[in-house]
Amino acid sequence: AQSVTxxxxxxxxxxxxxxxxxxxxxxGATPYLFWYVQSPGxxxxxxxxxxxxxxxxxxxxxxxxxFKRSQSSFNLRKPSVHWSDAAEYFCAVGELxxxxxxxxxxxxxxxxxxxx
Amino acid sequence: xxxxxxxPRHLVMGMTNKKSLKCEQHLGHNAMYWYKQSAKKPLxxxxxxxxxxxxxxxxxxxxxxxxxPNSSHLxxxxxxxxxxxxxxxxxxxxxxxxxAGDTGELFFGEGSRLTVL
Numbered sequence: 001a002q003s004v005t006x007x008x009x010x011x012x013x014x015x016x017x018x019x020x021x022x023x024x025x026x027x028g029a030t031p032y033l034f035w036y037v038q039s040p041g042x043x044x045x046x047x048x049x050x051x052x053x054x055x056x057x058x059x060x061x062x063x064x065x066x067f068k069r070s071q072s073s074f075n076l077r078k079p080s081v082h083w084s085d086a087a088e089y090f091c092a093v094g095e096l097x098x099x100x101x102x103x104x105x106x107x108x109x110x111x112x113x114x115x116x
Numbered sequence: 117x118x119x120x121x122x123x124p125r126h127l128v129m130g131m132t133n134k135k136s137l138k139c140e141q142h143l144g145h146n147a148m149y150w151y152k153q154s155a156k157k158p159l160x161x162x163x164x165x166x167x168x169x170x171x172x173x174x175x176x177x178x179x180x181x182x183x184x185p186n187s188s189h190l191x192x193x194x195x196x197x198x199x200x201x202x203x204x205x206x207x208x209x210x211x212x213x214x215x216a217g218d219t220g221e222l223f224f225g226e227g228s229r230l231t232v233l
């Protein structure tokens with residue numbers, strides 16, 4: 001069965017520092033991979049996605065992620081974190097349903113705190 | 117309005133009450149989803165509707181009853197809930213992967229925070 005592991009439940013970084021959030025997936029075929037962000041009291045916003053092609057994908061808010069098939073990983077990175085990046089981040093793998101719709105399997109999330 | 121709108125944003129109900137959550141999407145999508153987000157569990161898919169037809173029911177208890185009258189509206193009817201059903205219920209919509217270049221990602225509403233007393 002498909003699954004997603006986010007090993008870090010909480011991460012704290014200083015503003016301006018670099019960030020890497022880890023994500024490992026288990027999926028039998030070529031995965032569709034996503035990163036979403038959730039601010040307190042809000043829904044989920046898509047940061048970026050990987051379907052095929054270039055394994056380094058760029059997203060919104062200066063985030064990028066790299067798909068590494070050999071490591072079954074899709075880690076999220078940002079070179080310089082801003083205080084407004086404090087939120088919870090979810091990695092997800094998409095399972096295509098009949099008709100081409102995605103059933104997203106989510107990881108448990110990583111809560112990011114940013115120190116001034 | 118744009119995007120996915122959920123009402124009410126907050127709901128408190130007793131175990132014997134009957135209430136409903138509403139979701140409306142203004143994106144022209146054909147698929148709609150209910151997810152449950154609890155404090156101690158990952159996001160759990162509950163139901164999927166595709167062109168108003170239910171295509172996925174993830175072993176959800178019958179005290180949760182979904183309804184999809186058209187591709188733009190999705191309801192979750194609630195009755196005789198338990199305190200452990202307290203959670204954030206998220207609605208999402210999507211278009212099929214590959215349709216007009218769409219990549220099939222889900223667009224989420226802001227959720228309905230449910231508290232069962």
